[in-house]
Amino acid sequence: MPRGDYNPDTAEPKWQSTWVTDQTYAYPDESVDPDTAFSIDTPPPTVSGSLHWGHVYGSILQDIVARYHRMSGNEVLFPFGYDDNGIASERLTERELDIRHQDYERREFQKRCREVCRTYEDEFTEKMQAMGISIDWENTYRTISPEVQRISQLSFIDLYEQGREYRQKAPAIWCPECETAISQVETEDAEHDSHFHDIEFALTTETESGRDSFVISTTRPELLPACVAVFVHPDDEENAELVGKTAEIPIFGQTVSIIEDERVDMETGSGIVMCCTFGDQTDIEWYQAHNLDLRIAIDESGHLTDVAGEYEGLHSDAARGSIVSDLDDVDALVDKRAITHTVNVHERCGTGVEFLVTKQWYIDVLDKKDEYLQAGREMEWFPEKMFTRYKHWIDGLQWDWLISRQRSSGIPFPVWYCEECDYEVIAEKSALPVDPLSDEPPIDACPECGHTEFIPESDVLDTWATSSLTPLINSGWDWDDSAGEFTMDRPEIYPMSVRPQGHDIISFWLFHTVIKCYEHTGEVPFDSVMINGMVLDENREKMSKSKGNVVDPDAVLEKYPVDAARYWAAGSAIGDDLPYQEKGLRAGEKLIRKLWNASKLVDSMTPDEPVARPDELRAIDAWLLAALDEEIETITSRLETREFSKARDRLRSFFWGTFCDDYLEMVKGREDDSAAYTLQTAHNRFVRLFAPILAHVTEELYADMYATDDESVHLQPWPQPLGISADRAAGAMAINVVGALRKYKSANQLSLNSELQTVEVYGDVEAFEDDITSVMHINELVIHEGEAPIESAITGISLDYSVVGPQYGSQVPDIETALGQDDYKLVGDELHVAGLELAADAFEVEKERQYAGEGEFIEAGDAIVIVNN
């Protein structure tokens, strides 16, 4: 039985370790009914980083969902993934082992990565377990494992065979710092200080006006050698005469055409703009639309190429300086002024990106935008409004998905090329995972040209090529060579029930996962998407390392029980940001304590063994259980729609207010079976209802009071309504009477347990006579059935506007004026006012009740109470 004070410092670790040892949350090995299977596709955290408060928050929300569904009769798969496949872990490995990846064969280096990441994975495991998250620790995956490599390569091959991947030499977004192509989603905009250079170009053909030059403005004069055209807006009258003419690029000397195109921004600079291959997205569009030359001035590492003549080999930053000063020398530099503008940078390193023409692998996405949008619609979104994020993301797509990365480590493309004809040789599915750098291609001679030498593809897959496969990883997607088809170990969990996700990364994580899984299986990967908000600091600002306002999970959990943190997290409306508030944690502590203390009282009032339901329940008992029934229905539906805060607050107030303050106080001192049954039944239900939120203290209470064979509360069925009938109105009236008497005592500065001599009640509370008497310490309680001996004076009329408004419309002000002047008549149950006759349902007569007899008169809702003390 619960004794003394609850000590979370010992209880929480005890249950956490029991849950792990007993595999309480294990997903069954045997086959599971798809109708009851419930699976959560948790986005795997990057293990090389540290666990932050946002992880705590997100994990708790996922856990509440998992626990609720587990109790509701679902077989829950709550897996965990460690994302350690990426640049971060490679850097980490190099640091830890003091090695360089270049010094190792790729396969060997990856082995080292896996070893180093183990330690960090263990740390993550410990922390997740120390929060009591109900993860099935037998179902984990590492994105760096060979199994996941295999799935990633299978995915590549499947899409290739479907004709949805292509390799093309085309302008690609390139990071000169990382020396790799990157996809559109890896770029972001950054404010940079720069200079606008006004540069004079000489015309090489004559104009009617005799004008022989014009000025362009650019922030990137080092791209002059890459200039292939000059553009003017069709509406630009001043410069219209230039269209069709040619100009010579200063210093570099190439001649370019002047073309009109409406994509010119007339407001910027002189309104004449140079087009370089490539300075930005528009340059690419122009290059394609006007069939321009290709002049590559900047190479993979950001240095100038031979088209830059004497500047060849200079880094673009250095070249800019030289070129500007040389322009000045030849009087081509008209002006130079400092500006701030936004540039496209690589989100990882902040380096401004270039657009290079390179041979890269792409996944087709632009051709199926409508289909992917439809796929998004098929999922249920919590909250619904977040779907628009997904929609806008798709609407804004301009590039196919570039999936090759020129990095030395990562998951290899399972591809070789014929040295002679560039024929693409794809690995056998049964042989995966392969690394072309170490493994031989599956054929001896090129089927196209018969050549026998092959070049391995050295690029690796974009990390999202893997991260977007988590539903397939979780369901054990694989290729069955003998059957010649893709199979799943656990087909029942696909599509997965819930995808939890922060709203900041809906665009790429979710989008990529949807399209990949959709293409592989023909089905949307998720039944529902649960979007959580960001964790903010106490001042409602986003936490970030640079601001230094991050909350350290270890420090918080040192100070507060995990259950208190869980209570705090459950206070969020799904999709909304949630500020970290210590008072939220303190409120959690208080609730834990209240639950514990109430449990001690219930335990002391009930036998150890379950009490059978008596034939007849006392009215107050039936009332409590019926009210609880209704609460259960509400709380359940709130949890179904992920309205955590509403579920939590509803449960808390009913437990604290109705059960503890109203019911428990009345039932104290009773020793009958009806009380014992009700206490036991209601309390047992409260423990279960609180279990998804307060996972530890409820386990402790359940073990102390109800478990017969060490079974966990988390595997007990979720409470269903008992269907007990009760006179709810009479019960509410009894509670009102008690409330009125409390107010009386408070107003008269009496203690709550002070005695009242005589109390008379006019109201339908006979069934609650003893309850009222005992809780309020009344010597003599008289309950009258008839009318109370009070006089009432009419003090006014109050209109029911929901009736009067629609019925009388613009006449309402007249009615109000007349009522304000007491200019009305009550005729029968009708109100005659302002020349109108209002029916009884349109108004209420306000009365002041007056009592002339002995004692003090109190109104308690519909009941009348008279106290003689």
Next chain:
RNA sequence: GGGCUCGUGGUCUAGUGGUUAUGACGUGUCCCUUACAAGGACGAGAUCGGCGGUUCGAUUCCGCCCGAGCCCA
């Protein structure tokens, strides 16, 4: 620049086309009632960001403005 949110007692928050706007924290008064004083009872405290419109009636719907945040360019 485009889009999406959000502005409600001191703080955080619920909520609604109908006239005493929810709750928590804080705060004031009273009560050590043998589960809990880290508790209980009872109060005070809000012109629902600003302006305008629709309406008999707007905190709620619409428009504009101010302020905050996020996503995208």
